[in-house]
Amino acid sequence: MMLWGILVLGLTVLMISRFFKKLNYRYPPGPRGLPILGNLFQLDSVKPWHTFAKWKEMYGPIMYLNVAGQPIVILNSKKVAEDLLERRASNYADRHRFIVLEKTTGDSNIAFMRPGERWRKMRRASEHALGLNASSNYYRAQTNESILLVYGILNQPNTWQSQIERASSSTSLSMVYDLPPLHSLNDPAVIFMNSFVECIGRVAMPGNFLVDMLSILEHLPLSLAKWKRDAEANFNKFSSKFEDMFSKVKNEVASGNEQRPSFCVNLAENQNQHKMSDRDCAWLAGALYSAGHETTATTMNWFIFSMIHFPEVQMRAQEELDRVVGRSRLPSFADIKHLPYIRAIVKEVLRWRPAVPVGVPHIPIEDDYYEGYFIPKGTLCIPCAWSINRDSEVYGSDADKFRPERHLNEKGQLKDETDEGHVTYGFGQRICAGRYVANNALFIQIAMVLWTMRLEAIKDSTGVPLKPEIHAENSNGIFVRPPPFEIHTAARSQDADAIIQQARDEVMEEALARPDVS
Incomplete structure (x- = not known):
């Protein structure tokens, strides 16, 4: 019981600290999530490319998600994907x-x-x-x-x-x-x-x-x-x-x-x-x-x-x-x-x-800014080939x-x-x-x-x-x-x-x- 208590406490502290840190930056637009858990329950784990394509119409070619404190950026256009993954490849x-x-x-x-x-x-x-x-x-x-x-x-x-x-x-x-x-x-x-x-x-x-x-x-x-x-x-x-x-x-x-x-x-x-x-x-x-x-x-x-x-x-x-x-x-x-x-x-x-309609995530090694949006290091930057194509x-x-x-x-x-x-x-x-x-x-x-x-x-x-x-x-x-x-x-x-x-x-x-x- 003590082990589980430590795990839950550590996880709670981590997610709360990430949540408040997020408030200080301008992230790309994206669907509104729940406190702390973010967009955890909005992701389609079976066919996410269709969800990403639908969200592109609402939020544009670059979109931000937060899954229990893990920042995710979906790249839904060729220009955005090439700007980040090609021109800033390193x-x-x-x-x-x-x-x-x-x-x-x-x-x-x-x-x-x-x-x-x-x-x-x-x-x-x-x-x-x-x-x-x-x-x-x-x-x-x-x-x-x-x-x-x-x-x-x-x-x-x-x-x-x-x-x-x-x-x-x-x-x-x-x-x-x-x-x-x-x-x-x-x-x-x-x-x-x-x-x-x-x-x-x-x-x-x-x-x-x-x-x-x-x-x-x-x-x-x-x-x-x-x-x-x-x-x-x-x-x-x-x-x-x-x-x-x-x-x-x-x-x-x-x-x-x-x-x-x-x-x-x-x-x-x-x-x-x-x-x-x-x-x-x-x-x-x-x-x-x-x-x-x-x-x-x-x-x-x-x-x-x-x-x-x-x-x-x-x-x-x-x-x-x-x-x-x-x-x-x-x-x-x-x-x-x-x-x-x-x-x-x-x-x-x-x-x-x-x-493979959803590409393997790329991760920025250092914090980055794109068209005024903040992309923190460690973000899962996922190129959605389905949308980009x-x-x-x-x-x-x-x-x-x-x-x-x-x-x-x-x-x-x-x-x-x-x-x-x-x-x-x-x-x-x-x-x-x-x-x-x-x-x-x-x-x-x-x-x-x-x-x-x-x-x-x-x-x-x-x-x-x-x-x-x-x-x-x-x-x-x-x-x-x-x-x-x-x-x-x-x-x-x-x-x-x-x-x-x-x-x-x-x-x-x-x-x-x-x-x-x-």
Whole structure:
């Protein structure tokens, strides 16, 4: 009883002191909260991006919340987000300390680590292996997996979501660890890695654990904190597997045998240069898998969703593919510069339905002022990608509509090769290091799907298309996907069916010839 009394007293004193300190500053506008508890009960912990978008209309592009003494600033426009997170990046590179996440990962997940020498080393290693110049190293793996994906969807359209899941898992494992194509989601490597993705999505979701808002609870003994016991068990499980997977690649590199390009091969070859431990290399590889797999799989789900709802986009894309590629071969990365509309679709899917609609919080290291508003150090500055990607000042009055043409100029070319056309990959020093690789994976998958087949909604007995509701969405931790729905597919020609069959056979023949495939 004495322990709980001390905890309650300490918490009360902390919140009262923060409450009165707040009165002395001019904060950004925001919804009125309760005394001491602030906006704690106004936050939507399931789909907060919709609440933030609604509040933007009331309070503007920068908004202040107080959750039991923790200041939060929501960034709802591209200008505000870039002003703070890009132009003042050095002050806004810190991360909030998600205690359960930190314990689950041993503070080794690069996306959530606070700045420091370890983080800088991991960041440099990521950029070295995943940057624009290095991204072509993964063309072969991405092409092969795209072929298998298209073959799977064309022949089993009722399993299209599982086909995307398998392809994304297999592509990520191939790029990270140079594993051969996987046949099933029941593969032990997929089961393990996807359990990691699910776990990170859950422990990284703000509001899921009280200790992340009331850090004093971290000091509870293990017997009274189930989250501590779970976090410790998960860390031991994940760390052991990641280190084992990296060790196998490192040993292969040390053997002197010729290696296919992969992220872990690059890490092992440059480990001394990066001055990274085996554990940090192993966790960096695991983090890359989780980010790459989930972003690609989620975005491909939204791509299929958008093609069902906007068949005119599908038709225009197929006209471009037929004109540039022809009908006698599959599209390849050699075509990428000549397929601006396909690339615009990639940009638009990422803009229209961001895989992570609420970004990971950035934390100012020092107090800051923006347009007269005070932003204290330690504030959770959360970029709401959902709102920013719908900023009418940037994307026009039809920003809620799926329209790839917004990324093209009057000549039908991309307006800006260097502009992503969205903020889904983040900002500043925390922008996704794997964005070039992710864009390539989405380009080749989307190009091959649209070259090979027509995507249509299934129809009821009267011939009416059964489309998912346009605003439908399912959230799983920090990621958001469309709900399950059925589609109808048809090869665009007999030749297309035969070409993808032959390409699939060649990929499998190559895979089965590998010495590491039994």
